[in-house]
Amino acid sequence: MTKPTILTFESYDDWDVEPLEAAYKVYNLPYEGKVSDLPADAITEVEAFAFRGHGVLGADIINAFPKLGMIANYGVGYDTIDVDHASSRGVRVTNTPDVLTDDVADLVIGMIIAQSRGIVGASNWVHSGNWARNGAFPLQSKVSGKRFGIVGLGRIGRAVAERLQPFGGDVYYYSRTKKDAPQWTHCTDIVSMAEKVDVLVITVSGGPETAGLIGAETLTALGPQGLLVNASRGTTVDEAALLDALETGTIRSAALDVYDNEPHIDPRFLTLDNVLLQPHQSSGTVETRKIMGQLQRDNLAAYFAGKPLLTPVN
Ligand code: 8YV
Numbered sequence: 001m002t003k004p005t006i007l008t009f010e011s012y013d014d015w016d017v018e019p020l021e022a023a024y025k026v027y028n029l030p031y032e033g034k035v036s037d038l039p040a041d042a043i044t045e046v047e048a049f050a051f052r053g054h055g056v057l058g059a060d061i062i063n064a065f066p067k068l069g070m071i072a073n074y075g076v077g078y079d080t081i082d083v084d085h086a087s088s089r090g091v092r093v094t095n096t097p098d099v100l101t102d103d104v105a106d107l108v109i110g111m112i113i114a115q116s117r118g119i120v121g122a123s124n125w126v127h128s129g130n131w132a133r134n135g136a137f138p139l140q141s142k143v144s145g146k147r148f149g150i151v152g153l154g155r156i157g158r159a160v161a162e163r164l165q166p167f168g169g170d171v172y173y174y175s176r177t178k179k180d181a182p183q184w185t186h187c188t189d190i191v192s193m194a195e196k197v198d199v200l201v202i203t204v205s206g207g208p209e210t211a212g213l214i215g216a217e218t219l220t221a222l223g224p225q226g227l228l229v230n231a232s233r234g235t236t237v238d239e240a241a242l243l244d245a246l247e248t249g250t251i252r253s254a255a256l257d258v259y260d261n262e263p264h265i266d267p268r269f270l271t272l273d274n275v276l277l278q279p280h281q282s283s284g285t286v287e288t289r290k291i292m293g294q295l296q297r298d299n300l301a302a303y304f305a306g307k308p309l310l311t312p313v314n
Pocket of ligand 1: 052053054074075076077078100280281282283
């Protein structure tokens, strides 16, 4: 039996490449590669995308492949995929929810502690000989007992809130509708929530609805002792306002895993010592990435077998 043809985007680990190549004829579009550079056969044969990364997957790419029927995304967020256009062409879209929730929430907690306690700077203090030369590291900010605000109480926001509970502080959350979460305080206004909290964590999905959700007013409300943590998408924060706030001390610090222009982030970030910078790695553990790859393949297999998709988006 001839294998169906798929197009993979960017690069996959060997543990993904081998099973993909065993089941499919695979073409690859490398990072920042162009569809026009693919062989003509790829254009006519490809029936599904194994999409990966954060590049824009718009109508032009979807339309370029006449047999395309399925986009299996390697990731929970699909803000760069034009799902409406895919739907209009009858192209199914899947993602990888749930399997990465723990990792993202774990990294958020790590970033909160790291940034509040200055762990990276403290390590550098020892490495550089400053401890022996200049004495004790400057005092930092306590985590336990703090007030935490979470923007978006979806799967990841909830997992973050659960992990914060043992710290003994108050947990507030912002979402359009009140969730079944009586242990945490629901807020309908981000600015007034930011006024109440010490740490503001963004976990809301990306896309046009949440673009620029956190702007200058919210950062001013968070205040000069405040910490902003972003593990959602760069688009959810007005990045120019955030840079200004970090440079002028409007907020104390930030911890970021996501940015507007990844991986070519605004160079202003690189000179600031009050921001912890992570390379969009919140789901980046061997264990989780293997499960994400498996779920992506399970969705592809279900599509080609004509069975219900496991984690459909549309
Ligand atoms: C990426 C993510 O998928 O799941 C998401 O939405 O942002 C990440 O897990 C991962 O970086 C692979 O591109």
